[in-house]
Amino acid sequence: MSKSITLDQPDQRNLLDRMAQGTIGKPVNRLEGPDKVSGVATYAAEFSAPGAANGVLVTSTISKGEVALIDEASVMGMPGVLAVISDQRMIARPAQGGAGEAPVQQVKQIDYWGQPVAVVVAETFEQARDAAKRLKITYNADDMSDVVLNPEDADSWEEGPGTETVEQGALPQAMSEAAYSVDATYTTEGHNSAPMEPHAALAEWDGTKLTVHASLQMLNYNIDELADSMGLDAENVHLLSPYVGGGFGSKLGISPDVAAASVAAMQLGRPVRVVLSRQQVFQSVIRRTETTQRVRLAADADGRLQGFGHEAKVTNLPEEEFAEPVTQASAFLYPGQDRVLKVEMGRIHRMTAGSVRAPGEAVGMQALEAAMDELAEESGIGPVELRLRNIPERHPSDDVPYSSRRLAECLKAGAEAFGWDDKDRKPAQRREGEWWIGTGMATAARIHNLSKAEASVTLMEDGTAVVATDMTDIGTGTYTILGQIAGEMLGLEPSDVLVRLGDSDLARGPGSGGSWGAASSGSAVQIACEAIREELCDMLGCEDEDLTLKDGFAIHNNKRQSLPELLNGRSIEKLGKLKPGETEDDFAQASYGAFFTEVAVNAYTGETRIRRMSGAFGIGRVLNEKTAKSQCMGGMVWCIGSALMEDMMFDHRDGHLANCDLAEYHVPVNRDVPHLDVIMVEERDPAASPLQAKGVGELGICGGAGAICNAIYNACGVRLRSFPMTPDKLIDHLPEI
Incomplete structure (x- = not known):
């Protein structure tokens, strides 16, 4: 029943x-x-199966071309080696209508440095790893002068698939007639999901049914994706993911470990385990695209927005259908009858760009909220008051009501708890020894699904x-x-x-x-x-x-x-x-909040330290105060990473990722994170769900990096528009001591 x-x-x-x-x-x-x-x-790599073999992926060392020859004989005589497998099924793809973001590339056709091309299977992991390193592969590489590796070299831009372009009124006229205006361009670098648990799978094949223990986020879609990739009926695929050590978007779709383990198990007739190395997680799964964002704000004499523009450029591999929805929150957050919202995508040869930690708002909000701070300074209106004056009554583009929205309450509650002073925001006014001290704030917003x-x-x-x-x-x-x-x-x-x-x-x-x-x-x-x-x-x-x-x-x-x-x-x-x-369709649904932070900027080195940070969030009904606050805290930690350190660094000559582990790709650790205060602003949203609850998991990352950017400016007077805001970008512009 x-x-x-x-x-x-x-x-x-x-x-x-x-x-x-x-x-x-x-x-x-x-x-x-x-x-x-x-x-x-028990996590995916820890499950045991009698007679399980171990597979290790071999990945491309060119950025564009094709595999000419895989010399299996170069490793088949090595101890314990069972097989070298290069099979199109290793490149799993979303089933028709699925939500996963597995790549669509061909296993023999190389489209990015680090693309999986084979899996070496041996009795032990060490044997497989040794053989994978020694496997000889011959490539026919394309002329690098014809390969687009970097965003600035993209020769054409298209409307981002799945994004909506909005053009209402006359934004240039609104900008020219505005009492106060901002027209600024911000850049963000690419991010890796960086889950604690590497991608891993243990596959078993009984001749009819494929059973896979894997680290996956969305089994309802993954089962169809894997069945489609392996040429099986979905009823003959069984996925088990009881514990997942973080995903952050990288495990939404079938990843190379799942596909490779499945192919190998079906070919060898015995269980096969494939665990990606940390480097392979960075090189071969997904990335968040870098972005270039132009934000235009036109306000009247009272600071109320009449014109609003947010345009972004993002990238992905050729033929991939995902475009980072950078303007997602901009569509509903602030008013302005003269509006332009647009996302354009360029095609470059880096690993697949996909959903990473609040796709869209995580990078779009930090740029927008930095621009709002610039408008606050231009108009002489306090940052909190400016936002309070710009809470629209209805969705600015779709003209539908909001289901619930405690944004004003979050702004006020957060400001009170933090001890925020909306007046006298002149920068570079407070020093403690060799540290400039400043505060900043930002709005948080994330669509509800x-x-x-x-x-x-x-x-x-x-x-x-x-x-x-x-x-x-x-x-x-x-x-x-x-x-x-x-x-x-x-x-x-x-x-x-x-x-x-x-x-x-x-x-x-x-x-x-x-x-x-x-x-x-x-x-x-x-x-x-x-x-x-x-x-x-x-x-x-x-x-x-x-x-x-x-x-x-x-x-x-x-x-x-x-x-x-x-x-x-x-x-x-x-x-x-x-x-x-x-x-x-009847309501604009989103979760809202506000960030407040205090930073210290070293007057000599440009090092930035977060001294304290608060967030107030309205998420509908709070189901569990502890887990909800934990989610918000985790998002705020990622804000610190996005603001100060996270940056995927690609070699512009051949496209390989230079910082492909947690030693070189920096994420916040304990000493980077101060005490975090989280305030839950209780509400009910009956249009959001029968529980009257809305999403919380990603809200905490949406806008907080902008608050840190604004605090850095308030501390030392350096207005950066490039994330992450590393010391090298600050040091040449710091005030004279």
């Missing part, structure tokens, strides 16, 4: 607030936390419950949140709810990506629990509003009965189904 809800109207029932268990919103510890910290949790989701919930005869869905937990707290939702609806403690995730044989969820997991899968769990409650009401002869479930008891008409007693040896299983509906 199943129950389905299509969200065509805002769900005003407010079910969770009517329940009595009292676990929703509480800072419940992660249910799987002890397993993770004790090493009991809802996706089709299914989840099974079983109320067991002993009064416990089981939640089952193929939804994954990539470190976001999915196990705990789904347990809390089911526990709240059924009157159980989360510890009495077993949550099963990451198995493609279970009910199909939306996967982890786009910050839609909790709202989508969580709503499916709530819907299944509604159906269970309805059956309990039938058994008790009462209406749902008269039934209280708490601490394992059913209470109605002043009668109290334990669930095991009521169930009398039977269990109740229901399938909850959620479908997005007309609310997607």
